[in-house]
Amino acid sequence: MKIKPSLSTIQGLLFTYCIENTRNPDREELIALTDVNNSKELKDLFDKLTRPEFIRYKYEERQRHIQTLEHFLNTEETFEAVFYLFDTYFNDEIIDKRQFMKVLLECLIRYNLEANA
Template identity: 60%
Template sequence: MKNKPNLKILQGLLFTYCTENTKNLEREEIIISKNVNSETELAELFNILTRPEFLSYREDEQIWFIDTIELYLSKGDDFEAVFYLFDTYFEDEITNKRQFMKVLLESLKRYSSEAKKNQSRTIK
């Protein structure tokens, strides 16, 4: 059964960046060191912290995250609901949440594609 897109699941994926997450000074320093409003630095941050988390999910869950972001981007959503009452370790406020989600989406698609390529190499 395919899961229906749901903005609430994105908070779970982004929990790594939430101040309510378990204290981890190394992780917090990495987050603070990046400019959340720079596409390049945001992609670097996702590569370091989101990639391992995302790849730990089953393939259907990965697709659910990707489908959710794609749907809400196509609807023109501003993603305020994702970040409402969601305190992060980011040094600055996210000025363009749609752009943040576009960078996240591109990253997730790349991780998923890389995982599939690596999986097919192992099978051969």
Template identity: 55%
Template sequence: MKTKAPSMSIIRGLLFTYDIENTDDLKREERIASVDANNEKELVELFNDLTKPEFLIYTRPEQDWFISSIEHFLETGDSFDSVFKTMTTYFSTEIADQRQFMRVLLRCLYYYKLETEAGERI
């Protein structure tokens, strides 16, 4: 299978859970608003609650595409403005360091993928 080019739009799609345009779940919205977007521990817990279940629905190639896209844009020094400037999140705090936010997300995605692969080997 051909590797897909890195894409900011798919990263934004993965983060749609946190966008105010996604308005179907008051409990989820309140959960996001309760998190300090600049606190790594709180972000990891939030990603575990909200991003992990969605990420695991995707196929392995799609999961790899999310991961490789984030890796690519981190490696090239991108600020991720094209993701965050086009969305308003439920976070009650402004994301101070978008690259750090994405590094935390990337570590979580690695973990989810490894956890899934380990489970498949059992």
């Protein structure tokens, strides 16, 4: 049975960046120092914090995350619901949430290729 895409899947993937995550001063500082609206800095951050966890996921779970992002990026989704009541360590507000998700998707696809190699 195919699982219906859900924005909560994306929110779960981004829990690393949430203030409700366990305290880790080094991780928190790294997130806070990143310009969340700069694609290069965001890619570097994802490489450091999202990549190690994502490549440990089973193939099906990695595909689910990628397909969920692709699904919502192919709609008019603004991703406001992902960040609503979701406090992060980012110092700045994410100006273009769709661009944020495009950068995340790019990274996830790359990580998936690495994990499959």
